[in-house]
Amino acid sequence: MPKGKTNQPIRHTAATVINTGQFICFTVLLVLVAVAVYLSPLTVAKIAVATILVFFAVFVGLLKMGLWYASTRYRYPDYEIPPESDPTLPHYLALVPMYREPDMVEPMVRGMAALRYPKKKLIVQLLVESRDRDPATRNAIDAVALPDFVSVVEVPDIKPYGKQRALNYGAHRAITEAHDLPRKERAGRLCVIYDAEDRPEPDQLLKAVGMFRAYDVIDSKVVCLQAQLEFSNQTSTWVSRLMWVEYLVHFGWVLPGMARLGLIPPLGGTSNHFRLTFLARVSIGVEQQPPGVRWAGIWDMFNVTEDADLAGALALHGFKIAMLDSVTKEVATTRVNTLIGQKSRWLKGYIQTGLIFTRTPIRMMSQMGPVRWFVYVMFLLGTPLSVLLSALSWVLTFVYFATRSQAIEQLFPALLLYLGVLLLVFGNFALFLQHVAAATKSEGFGTVKYMLLVISGIWPMLTVLSLAKACYELANPKLRHFWDKTEHGHDLHTLDEVAGLRRVAGSASVSAAIIPRDAREPARKPESA
Secondary structure, three states: OOOOOOOOOOOOOOOOOOOHHHHHHHHHHHHHHHHHHHHOHHHHHHHHHHHHHHHHHHHHHHHHHHHHHHHOOOOOOOOOOOOOOOOOOOOEEEEEEEOOOHHHHHHHHHHHHOOOOOHHHEEEEEEEOOOOOOHHHHHHHHOEOOOOOEEEEEOOOOOOOOHHHHHHHHHHHHHHHHHHOOHHHHHOOEEEEOOOOOEEOOOHHHHHHHHHHHHHHHOOOEEEEEEEEEEOOOOOOHHHHHHHHHHHHHHHHHHHHHHHOOOOOOOOOOOEEEEHHHHHHOOEOHHHOOOOOOOOEOOOOOOOOHHHHHHHHHHHOOOEEEEEEEEEEEOOOOOHHHHHHHHHHHHHHHHHHHHHOOOOHHHHHHHHOHHHHHHHHHHHHHHHHHHHHHHHHHHHHHHHHHHOOHHHHHOOOHHHHHHHHHHHHHHHHHHHHHHHHHHHHOOOHHHHHHHHHHHOOHHHHHHHHHHHHHHHHHHOOOOOOOOOOOOOOOOHHHHHHHHOOOOOOOOHHHHHHOOEHHHOOOOOOOEOO
16 A cells, blocks of 8 residues: 555445435435526526536547547566466466356366466366256266366355356455465465456466566556457357447557556456455455355455456555456357346446445545546446436437427537537547447458447447446346346357367367266366355
8 A cells, every 4th residue: 555544445345326425415416406406497407518518528538539549558568478387387276157158168178278377387266156056057067077277166155146256255265275385375376267258368377477577577566467358259240240349449448548547447357367365455354245255255246347346446455457468259249138238237337336436535536546536437437427428418419400499409508519519520420430440450341331330329229228227227126236147158169260279179188178077087076165
């Protein structure tokens, strides 16, 4: 923690949406607005319009376009990729949550076996649910003879369910077991999060070790590296094409731009590489955990974007996040209904996390830095807010051109009218250009024509539906912490083709991972509570 600060960082959870202080502030604000509307409704409406326009100018013009420019100035540190034979390589823990993913078991094991890292120092934990909750996945695992470096950890059946619960239990076990290791070896352990459908580059772990070693010299506060995520099935459907471009923008420009400016990049849900000992320092206390949990949690079990929340927690403790010079391939959803569920989870989690980091704003600003805190919160809350305000702006525009309403004209004095038109035309064009540039930069020329779905309003309309679903779930106590699972299992062939696993399928390490268990050895008993 920086010098001069004696107050210890406090992590809040998303167990409740807002606390008492926030409720009082929101109530007072609503009362003041209601009184102002009663006294002078037109003045309040003009102020509201001006505020919305200023918000868009800051959020789109300064933040998004500024991050785009800053990303072009991002540079990886000079680092060397250590050889696989390096005896000083640290132990590496890979946590892989798996729920309702029987088709992903064999591909995942092949992907982990293809990693270039000494297997005696690699520990892959498949974090699975109890057999009663997910028998198909457990049966698929039991049907495969797992290599020695892969183990099965059964996560206790405790609510709320979700990926973060599995990660907490896996990390808890790993940290507890590491107590028997020598201090130096325990301090150097690394940890990475992978989803079941992930295919990291074979040398990704070695690259992470090399970059962490470089940061040991130039900036020891860097305790997390975020790899870039890309989709391997970008041409499957129009949905996967647009998701592919969104990922290119987010992981190729937004996160590197934030890292370049010294801000807080909200982590993606996978391919985060950590120094394991530092994760334990940002844990949420046992007293804030759900009933039945007897261990501290690194990831907030009540938050459905536990990754973005963890980024803020690291910043609270003075740690930094940098980008990793490596790519992990995933498969994008190809269906609209799954897309809405996935986006609604992200938006709901952004709202949860944004509200968490505004509960004690003065304290958090002092610990994170005012600018870093402001941009972090603005990105989290501004993302869903921009979706809502953009939809309202388009509705207002269409209504005006359809009715030529005098009431709407009164809301836009000359200055606001010019600013509104400028943002409407050039703001949307800038975002459209950003998506086109992302597609063409990554040789996705065939995807450029699909960007018309963005500017035509079809893609934004799906995002609005996702936001509506997210708000409904937040308002419903039974769905507040519901993890909308994104099903995988489609386009699996694209992952093998991209990762080159078919070319190495004859190697001993890979072929041994996919031999049916009954042809080799008895099933090993899974590790559990």
